[in-house]
Amino acid sequence: MPIPSSSPSKARTLLRDDVYRQLRDAIVDGTLAPGESLRDGELAEWLGVSRTPVREALLRLGESGLVVARPGRSTTVAVVDEDSVRNARDVVAAMHALAARIGVPLLTDDQLEGMRQANARFTAAIEAEDAEAALAADDAFHDVLVVGAQSPAIASVLEQYTPVLRRAETLRFLSIDRFASAERHAQLIDLCAAGDAEGASRLAFHMWHSLPVGDPLTE
Template sequence: MEAIRPVRRTLLRDRAYEAIRDAIVGGELEPGAVVRDAELAGRLGLSRAPVREAFSRLVDEGLLESKPQSYTRVTELVAADVRDAAAVVGAMHELATRVGVPRLPAEGVRAMRAANERFAAAVGAGDVDAALRADDDLHDVLVHAAGNRAAAATIARHTPLIRRLERRRFGESGCRSAGLHEQLIGACADGDVDEAVRVTAEIWRTLTDLADGD
């Protein structure tokens, strides 16, 4: 029975964080909704401690706001906050692209093409969740190829805030992104670092434009 060990506290904290984050990004927990640690702990089958830790992390990342002894609630979607997050995430993706393209193996290009096919199909079907998963899969290929853990952590921290806006404006962003993805994949296949970085920057400018129009 050596394989059956107590689940580490950090894993419970991460489980709570991911579940609550996804509920906020997906709209199950709407902007302005008050969240209570006891209620969410019961729904997640956890104690209150890891939920409180998740709350603290989500406050730090801008998805929750808290007033001591008063409330913890989902933040409103503020365009300026999304612009700030998109600028940071875009810069990290540009870095990952510049470093990752020279290291990208042929199977990486194939993985990007497959992800974009899933993305385009999901956009056509109006499946927001599948489209965003495929988008993450595509860009993660370059992030992994770059091997920069600080960049990857920064992207993971700030992307959920951007995803909230993308879900709201999905019809406007999805179709254009598929075409930009094709340009990015072509540049990666050719080993054209400068073009790949240029297209990556354009992808993130598109998201900034969405925030400006919100």
């Protein structure tokens, strides 16, 4: 049998992943608010897709703790639960520490320059109090080491748990000392440039594990 010129299975996979990311990002940035009811038909109409990729995306979001499904009743956006955020923080910190330990010896000069540029964008964003741009730049900064570690397992775990943490950060963005984060970014770059994998690993862990997890409205 001739090999088809196109791959429907690949197209379905790309669509499924795209729908997942769109819903995930809408939850993280607050477009879909905590406690909001999620109806697959309405979401499918909003995204311009069928219900199948939406249902698959909601299952994945449930696994990461961003969505709560009650069989036979309803599916809602999960509330920002302190225990869930703490658990996500612990996992994410451990994964970034491991990524630094593995990735630092493999970093290229271009990747180090990418970290510097990402930190410059991060600094500009926090000066402008632009939470979305700051978190995007922070992701780009830390992704350098994650990519450098060349570990699909680390990347997969981070993809599952980081959104829980990012949503909490978005809600409490103005209460976090972001300028201190920019300084720690610079310190991490220096450790990476010096080839100090263990020092970079310890700092990466601290950067993530020191993030507060309480409700910003009650602190």
